[in-house]
Amino acid sequence: MKFKKTSLPSTCSDCSDRAMNFSLNEVQSMLADSIEKFIANDYDFETRQEHAASKLGYSRETWRTFADLGWTAVPFSEDDGGFGGGPVDMMVIMERFGRGMVVEPYLANVVLAGGILQYAASDAQKQEWLRPIIAGELQATLAFAEPQGRYEIANIATVARANGNGWMINGVKSYVLNGGNSDLLIIPARTAGEQTHQSGISLFAIAADSDGVSIRDYETVDGQRAAEISFNDVAVGSNKLIGDVDHGHAALQQAVTDATIAVCAEAVGIMRVLTDKTIEYSKNRSQFGVPIGSFQALQHRMVEMYTACEQSHSLLLWAVMTLADGGDDASRALHSIKYQVGTAGKLVGEEAVQIHGGMGVTWELDVAHYFKRLTAIGQIFGNTDWHLDKLAT
Amino acid sequence: MNVSFTTEELAFRDEVRTFFRDEFPQDILEKQNQAISLTRDDVIRWHKCMYDKGWAAPNWPQEHGGTGWSPVQKYIFADEQARANAPEFLAFGVNMVGPIIYTFGNAEQMQRFLPDILQFNTWWCQGYSEAGSGSDLASLKMRADLDGDHYLVNGTKTWTTLGQYADWIFCLVRTNTDVSRRQEGISFLLIDMDQPGVTVRPIVLLDGEPEVNEIHFDNVKVPVENLVGEEGKGWTYGKVLLQHERTNIAGVARSKYRLARLKARTARSIRAATPLANDRIFMRKLAAAEVELKALEYTELRTLASITSGKAPGPESSILKLAGTELTQCIDALQLEAAGYYGLPYVREQYAADFPPHERIGEGNETKSPLDYFNHRKVSIFGGSNEIQKNIIAKHVLGL
Numbered sequence: 042m043k044f045k046k047t048s049l050p051s052t053c054s055d056c057s058d059r060a061m062n063f064s065l066n067e068v069q070s071m072l073a074d075s076i077e078k079f080i081a082n083d084y085d086f087e088t089r090q091e092h093a094a095s096k097l098g099y100s101r102e103t104w105r106t107f108a109d110l111g112w113t114a115v116p117f118s119e120d121d122g123g124f125g126g127g128p129v130d131m132m133v134i135m136e137r138f139g140r141g142m143v144v145e146p147y148l149a150n151v152v153l154a155g156g157i158l159q160y161a162a163s164d165a166q167k168q169e170w171l172r173p174i175i176a177g178e179l180q181a182t183l184a185f186a187e188p189q190g191r192y193e194i195a196n197i198a199t200v201a202r203a204n205g206n207g208w209m210i211n212g213v214k215s216y217v218l219n220g221g222n223s224d225l226l227i228i229p230a231r232t233a234g235e236q237t238h239q240s241g242i243s244l245f246a247i248a249a250d251s252d253g254v255s256i257r258d259y260e261t262v263d264g265q266r267a268a269e270i271s272f273n274d275v276a277v278g279s280n281k282l283i284g285d286v287d288h289g290h291a292a293l294q295q296a297v298t299d300a301t302i303a304v305c306a307e308a309v310g311i312m313r314v315l316t317d318k319t320i321e322y323s324k325n326r327s328q329f330g331v332p333i334g335s336f337q338a339l340q341h342r343m344v345e346m347y348t349a350c351e352q353s354h355s356l357l358l359w360a361v362m363t364l365a366d367g368g369d370d371a372s373r374a375l376h377s378i379k380y381q382v383g384t385a386g387k388l389v390g391e392e393a394v395q396i397h398g399g400m401g402v403t404w405e406l407d408v409a410h411y412f413k414r415l416t417a418i419g420q421i422f423g424n425t426d427w428h429l430d431k432l433a434t
Numbered sequence: 435m436n437v438s439f440t441t442e443e444l445a446f447r448d449e450v451r452t453f454f455r456d457e458f459p460q461d462i463l464e465k466q467n468q469a470i471s472l473t474r475d476d477v478i479r480w481h482k483c484m485y486d487k488g489w490a491a492p493n494w495p496q497e498h499g500g501t502g503w504s505p506v507q508k509y510i511f512a513d514e515q516a517r518a519n520a521p522e523f524l525a526f527g528v529n530m531v532g533p534i535i536y537t538f539g540n541a542e543q544m545q546r547f548l549p550d551i552l553q554f555n556t557w558w559c560q561g562y563s564e565a566g567s568g569s570d571l572a573s574l575k576m577r578a579d580l581d582g583d584h585y586l587v588n589g590t591k592t593w594t595t596l597g598q599y600a601d602w603i604f605c606l607v608r609t610n611t612d613v614s615r616r617q618e619g620i621s622f623l624l625i626d627m628d629q630p631g632v633t634v635r636p637i638v639l640l641d642g643e644p645e646v647n648e649i650h651f652d653n654v655k656v657p658v659e660n661l662v663g664e665e666g667k668g669w670t671y672g673k674v675l676l677q678h679e680r681t682n683i684a685g686v687a688r689s690k691y692r693l694a695r696l697k698a699r700t701a702r703s704i705r706a707a708t709p710l711a712n713d714r715i716f717m718r719k720l721a722a723a724e725v726e727l728k729a730l731e732y733t734e735l736r737t738l739a740s741i742t743s744g745k746a747p748g749p750e751s752s753i754l755k756l757a758g759t760e761l762t763q764c765i766d767a768l769q770l771e772a773a774g775y776y777g778l779p780y781v782r783e784q785y786a787a788d789f790p791p792h793e794r795i796g797e798g799n800e801t802k803s804p805l806d807y808f809n810h811r812k813v814s815i816f817g818g819s820n821e822i823q824k825n826i827i828a829k830h831v832l833g834l
Binding site: 059060061062063064065066129320323324334335337340341343344347348351352353354355356358359362377380381429430432433434 | 435436437438439440506714717718720721722724725726728729730731732733735736738739742743750753756757821824825827828831832833834
């Protein structure tokens with residue numbers, strides 16, 4: 042079913058007169074159903090593996106479907122051609138993408154590139170880049186990491202110098218998701234200030250085929266695609282500056298925050314699948330003449346997995362609602378959920394593999410691939426130590 | 435999705451907050467803040483204050499004199515109670531035997547026992563565990579043999595919390611040994627402790643506190659009208675009781691304010707030197723506990739929301755006791771760690787009411803931290819050890 046623009050979720054101004062509930066509204070439920078149907082009917086594990094192993098690393102046809110179903114429009118405002126969805130809608134999508142281990146570049150295109158354009162771009166720029174992203178016609182990405190920066194997104198050594206009417210860019214970006222497939226690269230570069238300062242960062246849109254851009258793309262351990270990209274005297278016009286010069290950090294931070302929450306929701310979906318699959322496997326796999334799930338040593342470990350899942354799910358709900366409110370607790374919510382997902386994800390992933398025994402360490406079984414994606418999620422946008430440190434400060 | 439309270443719920447919160455500020459005995463709150471042990475009279479006095487307010491039984495339906503509160507109201511009440519650092523209800527009467535009596539007892543028993551439970555005229559204790567029957571409770575041996583119009587009771591109950599203060603005890607006893615399932619021979623009996631043949635022997639716990647007891651029954655006569663429900667159904671009733679026990683068992687509200695108080699303390703200087711807040715390693719552990727707490731809070735709210743919408747609590751409610759007790763113990767360990775050398779003096783006496791405050795060793799209650807740490811090892815053991823909880827979840831939730 043197409044996610045129709047006419048059935049927008051209404052804003053919740055009368056919340057305080059309704060009973061507490063964690064249910065999805067009608068529109069969110071429809072969105073959830075439509076993704077679940079798609080995964081069940083058209084995106085089984087073999088299909089996912091084919092997409093991941095293809096030259097592109099995803100399927101153009103599937104991407105087309107995402108756009109046709111309206112999923113690429115969800116987080117954007119109606120003025121920008123979107124559906125005006127919020128954090129809860131994004132959670133609904135990403136949790137289900139997690140369950141299906143979707144490799145199509147939703148995070149890169151919609152959450153990161155689309156996100157930063159929504160937050161910082163001019164109307165003309167949105168017309169030029171955001172609308173084609175929503176339509177599924179433009180592949181784009183946001184380069185949020187540099188080799189020396191580790192998880193500090195303000196640590197930017199890439200420099201943009203004024204060059205006539207435009208800019209001249211030099212520097213290197215790492216782990217650029219969808220980098221090898223993108224026609225449009227959005228990058229933060231330093232136009233002023235010291236390497237770690239939040240001020241002095243400006244955002245630029247660069248065509249991937251510009252002179253001086255060199256892209257070394259690679260597969261990631263979790264079946265996705267990313268690239269190391271260097272910029273050597275890349276000349277860009279003044280109309281490619283997104284937002285105000287020196288003031289790009291806030292939008293960058295916001296887009297990365299959205300992406301962080303998105304992968305947390307994805308991780309919660311994965312943890313649920315891994316826990317269910319492990320319990321199921323332990324009921325069917327027999328050794329010593331009994332199902333291995335009858336062994337207390339394994340039962341207690343599966344209870345730990347289940348607990349980790351439920352606690353992560355609960356915390357995700359808090360984080361998403363807190364971010365939707367946009368209050369003072371927003372950054373605490375972000376660091377808390379990424380820390381939680383990192384620790385719980387490691388436990389659930391490793392235990393799922395262990396309890397699946399020999400099969401758990403084969404390429405053939407989906408469990409191993411869910412585990413790898415969970416591991417990758419733990420590693421990006423700040424790992425557990427990094428986020429715990431922010432909470433402790 | 436929505437986790438805000440309604441206008442009515444917010445008004446209720448203010449009412450409860452005002453009650454603890456203005457009507458609750460302030461000397462008892464002061465004792466709580468100083469970690470001074472409450473006397474038997476203190477406990478009776480504050481329970482009676484709750485009765486006078488009409489709040490003696492938050493979990494009971496109105497027809498039996500309870501508040502009839504919604505799940506959200508109960509949640510708000512527990513939160514405000516912890517916020518005020520007020521003591522917790524003594525569970526044995528109001529949360530344990532009371533619901534059993536109004537659910538399975540007869541009209542006469544309700545009339546006889548419920549008003550005294552509400553008014554705290556009777557101090558109840560629980561007789562379940564025996565020396566040989568801990569996790570395997572159904573193996574219990576204490577006998578109740580029918581002899582005319584009474585039972586003759588013989589045996590020993592143990593781990594009876596505050597039994598030294600109690601007037602009555604509710605017991606699981608064996609009334610029949612000739613049954614195919616041993617659970618079927620168990621009955622639920624109410625026993626007056628003030629009679630010949632009942633001997634209470636205190637057991638001192640590792641913190642030095644005689645908190646629990648061993649209770650011997652030597653040919654104790656119990657009238658048949660003290661049997662609740664049917665003979666041989668005691669096990670079933672006991673299981674229902676566990677569901678009542680689930681309310682607030684995770685101690686989330688309590689943990690929330692304990693952790694907040696600990697965090698506030700870390701900002702203060704330690705004896706005119708560096709505050710603990712500068713210790714990155716400690717603060718990371720504290721932050722991790724806060725994340726765990728928030729997850730647990732929302733697991734409880736999910737349970738609450740599902741009950742509120744008329745559904746049974748979801749499977750996620752099964753993890754509350756497990757995760758809640760782990761968090762309690764984690765906070766105890768952090769408090770002990772925060773005390774440093776002042777976690778070593780064994781000075782129980784300075785937490786008695788008559789101890790002159792200026793003679794206390796240590797600042798505030800820091801020398802109480804080891805006592806709490808040691809004492810709270812019990813929380814992962816009682817009410818079904820955490821390993822038993824995992825067995826239950828594996829069987830009933832995961833279907834293993």
